[in-house]
Amino acid sequence: MKKLTGFLGRFILDCATETGKATLMVRSAAFWSFKADIEWHQAFIQAVRVGVDSLPVTALTSFFTGMVLALQAGSTTRNIFNEPIYIGALVGFSLVKELGPVLTAIVVAGRAGSAMAAELGTMCVTEQIDALHTLGTNPSRYLVIPRFIACMLVIPFLTVFADFSGIIGGFMVAVLKLDVPSTTYTNDILTFMEIKDFMHGFVKTFIFAFMIATVCCYKGLSTRGGAEGVGRSTTSAVVISMVLVLILDYFATAVLVSIGI
Amino acid sequence: MIQIRGLKKHFGPKEVLRGVDIDIPDGKTLCIVGGSGTGKSTFIKCIIRLLRPDGGSIMVDGTEMAHEEHEYKLSQIRRSFGYLFQEGALFDSLSVWENVTFGLPYLTEIPRSKYRAIAKEKLALVGMENVEELRPSELSGGMKKRVALARAIAAEPKYMLYDEPTSGLDPIMSDIINDLILDLKRKLGVTGIVITHDMKSAFKIGDTIAMLYQGKFIASGTAEEFAKTDNPYVRQFVEGSSIGPIKMKLRDLD
Numbered sequence: 001m002k003k004l005t006g007f008l009g010r011f012i013l014d015c016a017t018e019t020g021k022a023t024l025m026v027r028s029a030a031f032w033s034f035k036a037d038i039e040w041h042q043a044f045i046q047a048v049r050v051g052v053d054s055l056p057v058t059a060l061t062s063f064f065t066g067m068v069l070a071l072q073a074g075s076t077t078r079n080i081f082n083e084p085i086y087i088g089a090l091v092g093f094s095l096v097k098e099l100g101p102v103l104t105a106i107v108v109a110g111r112a113g114s115a116m117a118a119e120l121g122t123m124c125v126t127e128q129i130d131a132l133h134t135l136g137t138n139p140s141r142y143l144v145i146p147r148f149i150a151c152m153l154v155i156p157f158l159t160v161f162a163d164f165s166g167i168i169g170g171f172m173v174a175v176l177k178l179d180v181p182s183t184t185y186t187n188d189i190l191t192f193m194e195i196k197d198f199m200h201g202f203v204k205t206f207i208f209a210f211m212i213a214t215v216c217c218y219k220g221l222s223t224r225g226g227a228e229g230v231g232r233s234t235t236s237a238v239v240i241s242m243v244l245v246l247i248l249d250y251f252a253t254a255v256l257v258s259i260g261i
Numbered sequence: 262m263i264q265i266r267g268l269k270k271h272f273g274p275k276e277v278l279r280g281v282d283i284d285i286p287d288g289k290t291l292c293i294v295g296g297s298g299t300g301k302s303t304f305i306k307c308i309i310r311l312l313r314p315d316g317g318s319i320m321v322d323g324t325e326m327a328h329e330e331h332e333y334k335l336s337q338i339r340r341s342f343g344y345l346f347q348e349g350a351l352f353d354s355l356s357v358w359e360n361v362t363f364g365l366p367y368l369t370e371i372p373r374s375k376y377r378a379i380a381k382e383k384l385a386l387v388g389m390e391n392v393e394e395l396r397p398s399e400l401s402g403g404m405k406k407r408v409a410l411a412r413a414i415a416a417e418p419k420y421m422l423y424d425e426p427t428s429g430l431d432p433i434m435s436d437i438i439n440d441l442i443l444d445l446k447r448k449l450g451v452t453g454i455v456i457t458h459d460m461k462s463a464f465k466i467g468d469t470i471a472m473l474y475q476g477k478f479i480a481s482g483t484a485e486e487f488a489k490t491d492n493p494y495v496r497q498f499v500e501g502s503s504i505g506p507i508k509m510k511l512r513d514l515d
Contacts, residue, residue, distance in 0.1 A: 028332065035333060127350035130311045134344035136367025138336060
């Protein structure tokens with residue numbers, strides 16, 4: 001029992017310490033974003049990496065998720081109502097409000113977040129971060145702010161793309177396999193869904209983007225101990241990001257539902 | 262002028278610097294020698310505030326650096342420094358010329374149109390030609406070191422901190438780098454702090470040589486004074502002998 005409480009205490013203390021340090025990094029980034037010019041060129045490079053590199057995986061993941069949702073919805077409603085109904089609405093709501101933002105965030109955390117943590121981690125252990133300080137700039141200005149901008153701009157767009165990709169996947173299964181008329185599928189979506197349903201998912205993407213940029217930059221910049229340390233930072237950046245996406249998703253949903261979005 | 266008083270730094274329980282005192286007058290070069298792990302790199306990283314000292318004072322042109330916490334003020338003070346890293350610390354994602362001119366937009370008002378010419382000029386100074394477009398991964402260890410030196414001097418800083426500038430270089434190139442450090446001092450009045458194990462370099466470029474041992478300077482003086490000293494620690498280090506008080510201390514620890 002004593003060991004367990006000791007372990008829990010250390011865990012909570014470590015979490016609090018890491019959160020505090022990550023907050024200081026965000027504060028420093030906020031300070032430099034007002035104090036110095038934004039490195040738009042770097043932000044563009046990062047946006048291309050986060051966006052273009054993650055786009056095929058995001059599209060494929062959502063496309064098949066949409067297909068699976070349509071198939072499951074079709075088979076369930078056929079069992080209950082003897083015909084596949086409300087497929088479009090089910091696929092649309094599931095993707096736009098939940099699966100689109102969450103799947104995109106998880107794919108970006110795995111694909112681009114790991115690359116961010118590994119790159120910054122390698123820069124850390126090879127003194128390139130120190131070199132930034134000696135050359136008139138600093139990691140907040142040159143590395144962190146561009147990555148924040150890239151994530152905040154690109155992840156919402158990726159999510160919208162994922163939403164459409166999933167809805168098209170669902171459309172193909174509904175029309176080609178379940179013999180649902182195409183107009184029924186699209187009418188389901190247009191009739192039942194409102195702009196606030198889209199906003200529900202869209203707002204969450206900014207929360208996920210901020211969190212992924214914070215965790216991956218912080219883990220990268222706090223790397224110690226050579227190649228092994230880079231591996232450790234990269235793994236923990238991805239794992240923490242993915243877990244936090246799911247945890248934050250619940251709390252963000254609860255808040256958004258309570259304020260009627 | 263850089264004035265250091267009672268500089269202390271520890272990592273966990275290990276005390277690396279135990280109250281270092283030294284003055285570095287403008288236009289002079291201080292060479293710091295000492296065994297591996299004695300805190301030489303820690304010392305210069307404290308000066309430029311890549312590390313935060315635990316105690317003492319670092320005055321650079323009358324400005325206290327040791328306990329400055331404000332990021333912006335620190336970045337302003339660092340502008341007068343150039344730093345050559347032990348392993349070069351070149352940016353992997355940039356070409357050689359982009360590395361050399363990296364600091365110029367932050368440290369100078371030079372227009373971007375002149376960057377290529379500056380890169381070529383600085384690279385020529387360190388004996389490198391036709392490498393502008395290469396990536397750091399395509400360079401040998403010695404070439405990386407020279408590109409890093411070109412980058413450090415590109416903005417023509419007032420103070421240069423060299424962390425083992427000649428390690429990994431052949432003797433001829435080492436001498437060229439030594440001449441370059443002397444040239445920077447003579448022509449531009451650059452004040453230098455050089456960390457080295459290479460006693461030949463230290464004797465050639467150092468106006469003052471100081472030996473760091475167990476977190477303190479145990480001897481300092483001109484090259485001549487250093488060469489003639491009776492201090493057994495210094496003698497052992499200068500002669501590169503395995504027999505002497507430094508080795509005995511290591512045996513004690515073992």
